[in-house]
Amino acid sequence: MDLSSATDELAAAVHSALTDHDGRQPLAGFLATAPRMDTALAAVRVLGCDALAPALVRGTPVAPAEGEAVREALRRLPVDGRHPVELRMVSAAVNDLTSSGPVPSRTVREAHAEWAERVDGGDWRALSLSAAWLAPMAWPATSTLLAPCAARWTREVGRGLTRALLRRDFAFAARLTRWAALARREGGDVGLDLPGAVEYVEWCGAGGPVTALHTAVSRHLLSSREAT
Structure with a gap:
């Protein structure tokens, strides 16, 4: 399965969970059946915060297994100052969702400040x-x-x-x-x-x-x- 297909499959699973309101954890199910974990984690990276949409809609903490999966995706596919500021902002926001520390984190604030200087008001x-x-x-x-x-x-x-x-x-x-x-x-x-x-x-x-x-x-x- 290529990245585009994997991203579509994960998006469809998350969409189904949102519209059916059945309490499923689509990310965990997607990863459990993924034929290639590296491609599956890249799909998680593409969706960003949306991979955790059911928890965001319910206003509940991210399930531990899903939080670890997201952190693993961030570890395997890191971003740095060479990447577009938007990608760094999304990555930092995803990290905050699975963090036990204060939010917005310093990383989020720094990326937002750079974005505001470059884009906001343009x-x-x-x-x-x-x-x-x-x-x-x-x-x-x-x-x-x-x-x-x-x-x-x-x-x-x-x-x-x-x-x-x-x-x-x-x-x-x-x-x-x-x-x-x-x-x-x-x-x-x-x-x-x-x-x-x-x-x-x-x-x-x-x-x-x-x-x-x-x-x-x-x-x-x-x-x-x-x-x-």
């Missing part, structure tokens, strides 16, 4: 692209530093999302709907019917399991906001 195209990279950490628990920024991005994210929809780039659009949903939770308005945009991406059915997972998370963020 051109809407660059900001939208960066936000799409950061989609796996678009959760309330892992975006405490970014959520206030997201409320300021509303116009930029809205423009990026509209452009992606017009270009039928549904994978990109799905990623941006997550930050748009977080911005909405912070009182921001991206200037379009966000639930309708999420439904449209789902209806078009493009992008595969990873895109479906992004829209499922967006739906969760929108519905949890309405419940508060």
